[in-house]
Amino acid sequence: MNISIDREALAKSVQDVMKAVSTRTTIPILTGIKLTATASGVTLTGSDSDISIESFIPLEKEGKLLVDVKRPGSIVLQARFFSEIVKKLPQQTVEIETEDNFLTIIRSGHSEFRLNGLNADEYPRLPQIEEENVFQIPADLLKTVIRQTVFAVSTSETRPILTGVNWKVEHGELVCTATDSHRLAMRKVKIESENEVSYNVVIPGKSLNELSKILDDGNHPVDIVMTANQVLFKAEHLLFFSRLLDGNYPETARLIPTESKTTMIVNTKEFLQAIDRASLLAREGRNNVVKLTTLPGGMLEISSISPEIGKVTEQLQTESLEGEELNISFSAKYMMDALRALDGTDIQISFTGAMRPFLLRPLHTDSMLQLILPVRTY
Template sequence: MKFSIMRDRLLDGLNDVMKAVSSKTTIPILTGIKIDISSEGVTLTGSDADITIQTFIPVEEDGKEILQVKEPGSIVLQARMFNEIIRKLPTNEVVVEVSEQLQTRIQSGKSDFHLIGSDASEYPLLPDISADRQITLPADLLKTIIRETVFAVSTTESRPVLTGVKWEIKDNSLVCIATDSHRLAQRKVTLEQLPSEEMNVVIPGKSLTELSKILSDSPHPVDIFMTNQQVLFKTPDVLFFSRLLEGNYPDTSRLIPEESSTIVTINGKALLQGIDRASLLAREDRNNVVRFSTIDTGTVEISSNSPEIGKVEEEIQIDSFEGEELKISFSAKYMMDALKAIDGQEVVIQFTGAMRPFTIRSIHDDAILQLILPVRTY
């Protein structure tokens, strides 16, 4: 096997597949990157058994030659070492040659590295996924869905299914839900082309976070294929596989209140900044709690106090107020995360009492729903 390639383009591919490689894997060959060379180009594969990322670099892109294939073949090279070597090579042309006993030579300028490779036939095969359970989303919309939901997954392993985002397809729409049992983030998307059957899968939050980094600025739509154990996100040059989480995801629809006793419409950015300031004094050991109080029909008060440090009070103008006066306490972090997901728009907050969950929505778009459980402070 022998090929020469532009170093910067190889680094782009390595940056993607390295996101799937873990040094903690119990399968030794998965600490490596699989390199497959054919007459069409080079395919790089990285995996930690939960996530597998494969990227393809063609011989030619936009009329420009990226690589020359002198002899096709396959090899697995130690991922961290190969990545570091390529990153630090002195010129933009890299020649990789594999000789007998998997000895791999990497040349660039006056640099000459020799690595011992592993047999590519020992590398796990990619999952086989059929095309009958497929949806397609624009890359920027997929990134937005991830940003608006993934922050609310649980970070503790006590209920593994809650560390993922539930994707449910039914009634002409995709509904994505994340909850850690203290808050909930939900995003609905109307789909034009639906699979023939309803689907319900839970995708690990970690997988979606890594996927979002790879989707940077791709103008191409993303094809999404689902099975009972795997999901595949496919763009023209990247395949991103993730295992799915097993277990029954809780029925979150019962959490969302159907009526409200207090409705406040307010500028999301102003509220976010006010809570950010109040949280400076919120006591860490009380989960960073701030208090939200309606004063009159024109303003609300955000306050926090810490016996050791001091207290803060700030009034914020509201656009409209309906219903009963209210004092409620909640986690500043949870509220700030929710407002960031709605992206500083005007929001309507619906309360059903001081100790009941409350919801936050954009007044312009009811596709996004955020729900937070209050904190008892007395």
């Protein structure tokens, strides 16, 4: 292989595929990045066998020459060293040439590195996915959907299925649900697909977090292809594969209360800031608990007590408050996570009693909800 390549384009691709490279792997070659040069451009691949990312650099883009392939070929280079080298090379153009025994020479300006490469034929092949059932979501919407759900996945491996987000596709709608059994986040979006597709899969939260980091913010479409055990996200010049989690996701629809005894509408930002202030003392106490009490005249009291440190109380005017009086305690962290995920200046919170789960929703849409279980305080 012998190529010269634009350093910025190379650095961007290296940064993207590095998100899939693990230092802790039982397959030594997976600590490397695979480079493949063909007549049409250069492909970089990184994988930890759960996630695989492939980034393609075309010969030219928008009239700018990015790659000159003098001799096609492929090589695997140690990811950690290669990524650091690329970042720090002095000139805009990088030459990469492989010699006998996979020795690889990287030149830029007056700088020359010689790296011991590995045989690219030994690098595991990426899954071959039949692209029969494809649906599309704009990249910026996909990032929003991930942001509004993935934070609620479980971090505990006791129930591995809960470490992922449940993606259900039917009737032209995608419903994404995440829960750690103490809270739940759900988001619905309309999707475009060629034919009537339906799926019910669980994508690891870790995969979705990494995908979100490398997607651009534009509204260009991302193709999504599902199979029995893999999902593929295809953006421009980027393929992102993730394995799916095995097992059945719990039926969450029955957890969502259908009636409420107390309903309030609050300004999202004011409410979030009040919870944030109350949590300053709650953090020191046990598991960050804040108490909410309804008062006459549509007022709320938000308070927190930490016996060793002190007490905080704050009153807040709601936009509206209807139903029974309420005295409820909950995790400040869960409440703040939920509020940050919701769009809109005002939100509606519906309670069905002090010990029942309660719902947070933006006004005028049912495309999104957050559910939180209260905390018992004795």
